[in-house]
Amino acid sequence: MLHTVNKSPFEKNSLETCLRLSKSGSKILLIEDGVYGALKNGEMASAVNQCRKDREIYALGPDLRARGIEYDELIQGIAVVDYPGFVQLAAESSGVQSWM
Amino acid sequence: MNENASRSGAMTKKILYINRRAPHGSGYAQEGLDVALIGAAFEQDVAMAFIDDGVFQLKKGQDTQEIGSRNFSATYRALGDYDVHRVYVERESMTRRGLDEDDLMSLVYADEEDDWQEKPLIRIVGAKEMRDIIDDHAVIFNF
Numbered sequence: 009m010l011h012t013v014n015k016s017p018f019e020k021n022s023l024e025t026c027l028r029l030s031k032s033g034s035k036i037l038l039i040e041d042g043v044y045g046a047l048k049n050g051e052m053a054s055a056v057n058q059c060r061k062d063r064e065i066y067a068l069g070p071d072l073r074a075r076g077i078e079y080d081e082l083i084q085g086i087a088v089v090d091y092p093g094f095v096q097l098a099a100e101s102s103g104v105q106s107w108m
Numbered sequence: 109m110n111e112n113a114s115r116s117g118a119m120t121k122k123i124l125y126i127n128r129r130a131p132h133g134s135g136y137a138q139e140g141l142d143v144a145l146i147g148a149a150f151e152q153d154v155a156m157a158f159i160d161d162g163v164f165q166l167k168k169g170q171d172t173q174e175i176g177s178r179n180f181s182a183t184y185r186a187l188g189d190y191d192v193h194r195v196y197v198e199r200e201s202m203t204r205r206g207l208d209e210d211d212l213m214s215l216v217y218a219d220e221e222d223d224w225q226e227k228p229l230i231r232i233v234g235a236k237e238m239r240d241i242i243d244d245h246a247v248i249f250n251f
Contacts, residue, residue: 049206
């Protein structure tokens with residue numbers, strides 16, 4: 009299953025709920041304001057890092073760049089994908105759950 | 109009427125715009141900036157406060173080319189030209205988001221009282237001071 013999160017973790021609990029309710033082995037893609045959850049110095053970093061043990065976490069490059077977030081500001085191990093990568097993740101998954 | 113007279117005149121209102129939303133996920137940030145600039149153009153005494161996700165509006169290096177929306181982050185640089193000299197960013201909001209002063213764009217204004225020297229526009233303030241700033245304004249708009 010692919011889980012997407014498009015809300016800032018500082019404004020809504022979408023990311024928190026996604027981390028709690030996604031299964032081991034699933035993939036999580038941060039898009040739109042969801043990419044703020046990828047900041048290594050942000051408050052969410054330890055929870056996101058914890059999840060990386062059994063889930064792959066991605067962030068959408070165009071949304072990072074729109075918000076001025078550089079790669080070196082990301083939690084280590086988060087993979088950056090572009091729009092074709094988003095499509096591929098969705099196509100490879102059994103389904104997509106959007107946490108909004 | 110010189111500018112100081114008009115500023116202290118009865119028609120001038122001291123207005124605070126509080127910005128609490130991230131820049132590109134919704135239209136709030138751009139609208140807040142537009143309305144603040146319009147108010148300043150009409151000689152209102154405008155201050156801006158950036159709190160919660162609003163602090164992300166001032167993050168430097170924003171490039172919206174790939175998401176197909178207008179990059180209005182460059183417009184913040186116009187604030188100084190519109191005589192907006194009071195831009196406050198709450199330190200506690202920055203800390204929660206892992207941002208420090210170097211992560212913010214550098215905004216300046218030309219201080220006419222000091223030989224038009226360029227001065228920094230953004231002031232990072234703690235919650236205690238932000239409380240006083242909010243309390244000091246009778247007219248507040250929220251975005």
